Structures are given as C-alpha cells and as structure tokens.
Amino acid sequence: MSPVLTFSFGLLLLVLFGWYFASDLPLRKRWLGLVLSVLLAAFCIEQITPPDKKIRLGLDLQGGTSFLIRLIPQTDGSITPDLLDQAVEVIRKRVDQYGVSEPVITPQGKDRILVQIAGLDTNQMQEAKSQLQRVAKLEFAIVDEGGPSRVERIQNGEEVMDPSLVLKTYRPGKDKTESTQILVKRRAAFTGEYVTRAFAYFDQQGYGVSLELNSEGGKIFDEVARQNKGRQMAIILDGEVISAPVLQSDHFGGRAQITGNFDDKEARDLASALENPLRVPVQIEETRSVSPTLGADSIRSGVMAGVTGLVLVIFATLLYYRFAGLIAVFGLLLNILLLLGAMAMFGFTLTLPGIAGIILTIGMAVDANVLIYERLREELAAGKSLPTALTGAYDKAFSAIFDANATTLITAIILFWQATGSVKGFAITLTLGIIASMFSALLFTRTGFRWMVDKFGLSQIRMLDLVPKRTFDFLGKRWIALVISLVFIGGSVAVFAVRGEKNFGIDFRGGDLLIVDSSKPVSVAEARIALDDPAVVIQFEREGTKEMLTFRSLQGTSNDILAKLQKAFPESGIVSFGQDTVGPQIGLEFAKSALIALALGMIGILLYVTLRFEFSFALGALVALLHDVIITLGIFSLIGGELSLVMVGAVLTIAGYSINDTIVVFDRIREGLKNGERGTVQTLMNTSINETLSRTILTGGTTLLSVGALYFFGGAVLRDFSFAILVGILVGTYSSIYIAAPVVLWASKLRGKSVRREVLETEALRKA
8 A cells, every 4th residue: 555545544543533532312322333444454454464474573573683883983982873873774785785685673772773684594694793893993004124033133122112103914815824023104094995896806816805986085095005005005994904905116006905814705805894994883782683594483372372372361251251252253353453454564574583472362351351351240220221321331330450461561662762673573563452452352342342232233142150259358358368468479579589690591691592493302411511711601492393502601602602513413403593692781771671661660550540549559559560570580599490581571471461450450449439329448448359359360360371372382482572571460359359458548547537528538639
C-alpha cells in the first residue's frame, strides 16, 4: 500500500473511531464497531502478506552478527556529532564490500554505533571485526639520514635522540619475521586525508595499493618529494611502518603506491580502509553472532511455543466461558493480527524476545475478557436482562482494565527506552499487544455481543463457575503470610548475596559466550579435558532437536576455544552456532541501564497508582511489586540462573503483571468504599478479594498456559526468561491476595487516616 493510501486509510479510521465514541445510538455503534473491526483486520492482513517479506526478522532469528562500536575520544577533545556521523558513513562503506543486503548501521547515544550484518559466517565475522575497528590513519614520514649506525648509537646510549625523531619497528621482506628499527621524523610530512581513491593492484613485484590524491594533496606530495628526493620515506599505517621506499622522483602527478609484501586479501582490505579512514580510534565493545541454522531453529521453537500456547488458551477460554468464550477467542485472534500488522506497518524488527512478548500477550490478553465476563456473571446473578447486564459489565470493568493495562504499559515503555538490541523487540511486542488487547476486548467483543443480542436474539449466556463461593478470611491470615513472605525474602537476599558475581551473565560482567554444535556428540567432560581451563564454564543445552555445548569464558577467548575443540575432536564436525562478546565497560553500562529501568518503572507505577487511587494504595502496590521481584530473583538465583538483558525484560514484565493483578483488587476495594458499603475496611477488603478471586485464578491460569508453552517449547535461549515469569506469576498472584491489601491497611493506620475517608475525599475532589 502506498504512503498516500496508508495516510488516507489512517485518517478514515480516526474519523470512524471518533464517530463511534461520540455516538449514543446502539444501531450506529453496532455498525461502526463492525466496520472498524473489518477494516482494521483487512488492513493488517494486507500489511503482513506475505509474512516472509513484510515482517523483518532480527539477527537472532535470521542469523548474522551484531557489533557495538565505541568511538574513543582523543586527548584534544570529545566525540562531536560530526565525528559520529563521519564514522557512521565510513563504517557503512566498509560494510558494503561484503555485499550483504540491508545492513543496519545506526548511532547509539553520543559515542557508539550499532552495526548489524546478516549472513556472515565465522571467518567473515572475524574479517569484519578487524575491518570495522581499523582506524586507517595513513602517514608519510621522512626517514632520518643517519641510517642503522645512528640507530645503534642511540640504542647504546652513545647519542641523545633528537626530540623531533622517533624510533619505529620495521619488518622488511616477504616473510616479515625479522624486524629492525628505523628513525623517522615525529611529524608526518604528509597524511592520508588527501586520498580520494585507493585500490589494490598486482605487478611483477606482487600486490600493492595504489592511491589517488586530490589536487591539493598532489601538490603537497610533490613538494615533499622535491625536498627529499633520494631519501627514504616511511609509510605508516595506524602507527606501524608497512614499507619504507626511496623517493626516486620529485613529481608523482597526484598518485602514489604502497608496497609492503601484501597478499591479495591484505591489499584489498588496506585499500578499503585507506579509502574510508576513521578520524578517531574505535573499540568493539560488544559482539553477538548467531548462525542461520540456530536462527531457523529459534523460529521453529518460537512458532511451536506460540501455537501451543494459543491452542491451550483458546481451549481453556472456550471450556470455561462457552459461547462468550468464542467471542473472546475471535478477539484474541484479532489482537494477534493487529499486533503483527502494526509491526509490519511501522517496520519494527521481530526478535526472539519479541516472539516471547507475543506469546506472553496471548495469555495476558484474555485478562480484559475475564474481567468483563466475571462482571457479567455478577450482573446476571442480580437478575438483570442480558443487554442491561452487558452494558453494566463493560462499564464497571473499564476502570480496572484501563488502570491495569496502563501500569503494564508504563513498564513496557520504560523497558523500550532503556533496553538495547533484541530486548527492544520484547518491549515493542508487549506495548503493541497491550494496546491491541484493549481494542479487541473493549470494542470488538462488545460489538460482537451487540450483534448477537440485537440481530440474532441472544438472550442468555451460560458459563462454568468452578471457583468456590465461600468467603475466605484472607486478611485474617495476614500475619502468617507476613512471616512466610519475610522468610522467602530473607532467603532470596541470602542466596543472591552468596552467589555474588555468579548471578550475572556476560551481559553485565563482560566476557565471551560460545555456542557450538557437532555432527558427533561431545560430552561436557570430554570438552573440559580438551580445554584444560578451569576458568571456562561449560554447559549442555538443548535447542529444539539439537544438542549443543555452551562455553562462558574471559573476553576474547572464544575463537581459541573453538580452535582447540576442532583440533581435539577433528571427526566430530564442531561448528560455531553463536558467539557473544561483551566488554567490561559496556557490561557495567548495561547493569546501570537495567537498574535505572527498574527504578523508573517502580517510580512510574507509584506515581500512577497515587494519582488514580490514594497513597496508601500506591504503597501497597509498590511493596507487593518489590516482594514479587525479590522472591523471583532469589528463586532464579537458587537454581543457578544468570541475569541477562533479556532477564531485565522478564523482571519488568513481572513488575507489570504484579501491579496488574493488584490493581484489579484495588479497583474493587475502591468501588466498595465509594458506594458506601457497610462493614469495616478489613471486611470490605476481604469481600473484594473474594469477589475478584475467580478473575485472579483464571487470568493467572491462562498466562501460565502460554508462558508454560514458552518454557517447554521456546528453546534454551528463552527458558530462563519463561521460568522467571512463571515464578513471577505464582508469586504475584499470592502477593495480590495476601500482601497488597494488608499493606494498604497498615499504611493507613500508621498515617492515622482512614482508607475510606481518603477514597471519599478524593472522589469528592474529582466531582468538584
């Protein structure tokens, strides 16, 4: 679809949305809701068809290599926007020589550049790494006429070296095994900034690099040659002397040649670097590589987990809510379609954590329908007709749906803001999933019920009711719950403290991660004997049908480990499936960003709940959130898990889920207080928790089904992620019942202010 048509279509949808919400006529709303749903579905289908061309895959799914490059400022200044832009263009030209399609080269912050290249094998990855961080600072310096004898006198202390001179190591000859020292002028006579073109050539003397200079450079070079004809000139690249020819002419006509006993590849790489020199040194701080085979396996695992989770959630929804569940299922399918359509339209990249976000969305999207249907059950039980009950259910459930999704959206947006690389994909799919689920639940399903009631005469709805009707005294057990929680929190902190640095993966402490596969199995014990290095951590992992070994080691050692394994097991066909390298500095910055994301998420939630509810409620929500995060991290640490960037997404998701669950309970408590229901605040809280118990169990159950599918079928990469969320869901369900409400009660007593009075005063201010 052309941009003009897309814009026109978007404008039409905006008008229809405005008309829908402004209209009070049921017939008009029914038709507008249907038209909106059909148009959006059709538009999304057009956007994602065909999927293999419309949905962009991240490197972790299609295979490839990602480099995070930092520009190193020199003593004379900082990294300016001009320097960053020049470096991006230089790197872009160097990447072009690999002939890859659509490489991603984008600035990251003030002094970093992200380079993503698809389809590189292990050898090409090493070549690219070398080329990308090559500064290619070319200098021509005149060699001192004193020759080897003067160098010897200076080295023996018989002569003081002139400050304008400097000793350089030079390796002449084809084998470059012997080295000698030459004395050159410290100040270069000529630099590579005047080079307009560089290319490799071959003649009788072998390979070399020919340079073409601009008019100003040609004049300067000829003047240098005229003044120093017959003398040696050292050609210095990145501080290393590569050749030292004699100037045999005083006129070169804007051309020069570099000879240095190169082979074909060295000459071509040098020509490319000289044609695109960097103005400042660079350092590769992070490297992540995934083979196309592993990427394909990840896609298969992700699709299997997604389909399994979707089928389980659909089955559970239909089994429990029957016909109403069927409408919810259509809403869920529309939700997924809207999510994928938005990703395709805006050009977002689908990553492996992004697939996890979609699967998590499948479970969480049912939550809004559960809230509506449980309200509908109450309205019908009160003796209302189905049309009246539906209106009441949607109206009463709206505030809980809005608040619960808004708090989850806060954590998703903060995660997107602070995250890097593929974790952004998770934040994107989670954000789009939340927005799509609100549309499908509040507009699509309501439109579906309108049509069934008004047009097809639907007059009653049957649903299962498996949650017991007896009233549990949850708050009466708050002291027992407090002791249990304190034990778990204390144990979690202790376990985390004892493990120390082992809690953190290479994303935070730096190092190498190597994933290898082999045609013949190699055991962990055999690999450990072959490497004979206790510092290397070796683990067995399963990815789909493949059995692989992972090696965690010091930074820059993964290539040596791979070479040793291939040498020790020549018949096993050992190949690299993936390589990650993270420098210590960027690891610290990742850790800092993770802490900032968590802190901002909690502050955002605290502010939102304070604005929407009252401070006592916000405090209860924050305590429950911290409770869930600490215990989840403690259990994760207990099983030997390592925190990674993806796990930061899991922790923030747990925070969002925890607050989502808590908000629903708080919304019911607030409703009871506003309506002036009799009884003590504790009794009212107990009643509210019991009234929302069915929603708590059903939502937790459907989310567990989808995340459980991710754990069992999503592959090794996402197993830790899904395990943490599984634990978080269980702990979050517990805290929304036993922790959040009691903290609100205790906070109000400590502040000496009744919760009921706080709610009524706030409501009076809103009405005023």
